[in-house]
Amino acid sequence: MTLQGASTTTAASTSLLGKVYDGATPADTIWTTQTASGACKLLIPHVPFCETPCGSSKACVADNTCQAYPTSRSVGTVRVRGVKTQDGSADFSMSPVANNYQPPAGTALAFPPFSEGDAVTLDAVGAYYPAFTLIGKGIKPLELASETWKLSTGAPFTVQWTAATTTLATVHVKLDVSHHGGSKGKIECDGPDAGSLEIAEPLITQLLALGVAGYPSIIVSRESVSSVVGPPGRIELAVASVVEKPVEITGLTSCTKNEDCDGGKTCQSDLTCK
Template identity: 50%
Template sequence: MSLLSASCSTTTTGNNPPEPGPPDGAGGSDGATGDSTRLIGAFQVRSSPASGDGAPAGTTAVLGKIYDGTTPSQIIWELAAEEGSCRLLTPRVPFCNQPCGGSAVCVEDDTCQAYPAAHSAGDVTVTGLNLESGEAAFVMKPTANNYQPPAGVKLGYPPADEGQTVRLEASGDFFSAFAVESKGVSPLELLNDAIHIEPDQGVQLAWTPPGQAGISEIYVKLDISHHGGTKGMIECSAEDTGSLDLPAALVTQLLDLGVAGFPTIVVTRRAVGSTTIQQGRVDLVISSQIERSVVIAGLTSCNDSSQCPEGQTCQPDLTCQ
């Protein structure tokens, strides 16, 4: 999956629905004259809480990549309905009579767009993350134009204290030198015991509010058909206040589009900083993410028929019928 996602719009592209840009005041610019709406790269500090009782502390991953252009996708996500901070998106797949080949993708009917190439920004020095060694910084070198912590660097959990400034400084190479900052977020704690999806019923999400207001936002993605070929999803971007209601009308419309096995909801607390270089915008995203199964009446998920009630078999979309 690409690290990048398109900026918000009514008609959008990407393997997932687009994620919003940086909150007001996040990050900064190095003064370059590039287009800040053109997302070409991202560095992610992703963490997930422990998965269950008795499990070890949560996990953290750091990765980054920068391209010489925006990343196209075969799927266009279109706005079907919107209410409050949530919207229902449905996929559309363009068709090109002339195949685009392996180096490009059909992004609109009979329109191909070439995939961008990844390049180096030189060594990237990272400060502000919690390291088990207690050291204040580490350096990521590009390996096949990918950035990850070097062997031997072990990240603590959480990866950064809430409100702590995390800074990346790239020395420059194909891409010019730049710096980008974001803030640490507190680990997300979702308070829902079970999440039920029913027609004409909203979904009430609750989580422990952050210790500091104004640092993070909450991003929600509800996808109940991805194992059968995604038919739509609900995406929400909201203030990190501790609760969010997914509107009943959007939930009902999503159910009407169809379901597949193992439906899930993903809730992410994140802080986003950005900087602009000549080729476009580079983001630094610090996030804590939880993915939960959702319960839909009448739906039994399966990997094989032995998991189905008597008389039913496991279908290609991983449902018992």
């Protein structure tokens, strides 16, 4: 379940989507830690090469090694309690459609759909897998302390937000300044919901040295996770509040067309003026 903060073009919203798989989903990009400091790590991507293509049903997870994608399974009707809808109800059921679970047509979720600490309960009646119950906790929508975030070589970077009043959740930070040009690296941090987290200067300097692309952003999420263990393994209920904001970098002008650039520069394929 995701609480998505408002942007300049969209209102705040709540979404609920679920799937139960018979195994873990393989990753086709391997992220390795180049530098770590405190709660943060600078990660570098490696895309494995498989001489024989894996096809659409498998992923290349290591050089010349393919791994099959898992299959989604039905767990029958899922009753949801503790999540408010816009009509004031806090009790509805989701039926699987191609093994996807989401609120039924015509059911719009409120924002926020609960108060901090409220119980959120999902009861699955069972089908391919037997019945189970997930009990999570509601979280407070995340509010960042600023609308403007600036990165500079040679300086640390501090993320600030309004801290929660409980210890139910952790905060995850993802800083990717090159994703529109093919990501060259990213910084990820996981820390307590204490209202502030500093990314050390060496990590920022190294990330910027890898290269930047247009429209860099920072994504900050507050997340509470509960789980049960069943026949397919670990089944999780993740309740998250996510906010994404643009990042300003000295010397970088982002663009979508040549008219966005000045000084004789043109808009490049990575959405930067050069």
